[in-house]
Amino acid sequence: MPVPFLPPNDDATPFPDVEQALPEPNGLLMAGGALSPARLINAYRSGIFPWFEEGEPILWWSPDPRCIIWPDQIRVSRSLGKTLRKGHLEIAHNTAFRTVMEACAEPRARSSGTWITNSMVEAYQALHSLGIAKSLEVICEGDVVGGLYGIEIGDVFVGESMFSLVSDASKVALVHLARDCGYRLIDCQLSTPHLINMGAEEISRADYIAYLKRFGKLDSPPLTPSPEPRKIRLV
Numbered sequence: 001m002p003v004p005f006l007p008p009n010d011d012a013t014p015f016p017d018v019e020q021a022l023p024e025p026n027g028l029l030m031a032g033g034a035l036s037p038a039r040l041i042n043a044y045r046s047g048i049f050p051w052f053e054e055g056e057p058i059l060w061w062s063p064d065p066r067c068i069i070w071p072d073q074i075r076v077s078r079s080l081g082k083t084l085r086k087g088h089l090e091i092a093h094n095t096a097f098r099t100v101m102e103a104c105a106e107p108r109a110r111s112s113g114t115w116i117t118n119s120m121v122e123a124y125q126a127l128h129s130l131g132i133a134k135s136l137e138v139i140c141e142g143d144v145v146g147g148l149y150g151i152e153i154g155d156v157f158v159g160e161s162m163f164s165l166v167s168d169a170s171k172v173a174l175v176h177l178a179r180d181c182g183y184r185l186i187d188c189q190l191s192t193p194h195l196i197n198m199g200a201e202e203i204s205r206a207d208y209i210a211y212l213k214r215f216g217k218l219d220s221p222p223l224t225p226s227p228e229p230r231k232i233r234l235v
Contacts, residue, residue: 067201135147153216159188
């Protein structure tokens with residue numbers, strides 16, 4: 001069955017219920033519409049996220065199962081533990097959001113493209129200015145060498161992407177996110193061997209939506225001032 005296709009810039013038509021998402025490709029729910037703050041906020045609060053490549057219409061997804069990390073179950077390997085104990089890295093919060101997004105957008109090994117398009121960068125920069133999109137920067141000798149960004153929905157952090165320019169930098173950011181940021185649930189969206197090795201697990205979409213309703217504080221106003229940037233020494 002085809003998914004609904006909205007005209008460009010439509011940010012008012014409601015999303016279909018996530019249970020209507022296609023089983024193949026897994027989780028495709030809707031196409032088209034806009035990347036406006038209102039549309040994006042509504043998407044994340046409903047367990048939906050955009051994912052598409054340059055030249056495609058905006059594609060909206062709610063996969064089943066969903067990959068998540070319980071923060072108290074983050075797994076730290078022996079080598080990562082050594083990196084953490086060195087204390088040579090700093091973690092900064094929201095000091096270089098665009099830098100992190102643009103670094104995440106760089107093509108990866110064995111890939112020539114990216115799903116983090118220019119329109120995505122601008123859309124999430126707008127969410128960052130509203131205090132909804134957040135970043136963690138890993139800093140070494142004054143340079144951003146890794147980090148991650150995502151969306152904060154109450155006590156749920158929906159991770160979008162992360163990057164490393166030095167060994168373990170993205171892992172350091174993820175461990176800090178789990179241990180020190182106070183979230184009840186980290187949503188990784190889709191599983192990878194890397195995430196599973198760090199303690200991620202898959203749960204049903206229905207369970208994820210239930211946790212999102214429980215921890216996401218969806219009855220609270222979503223728009224808040226952007227927090228002050230800050231840095232901490234990683235020890």
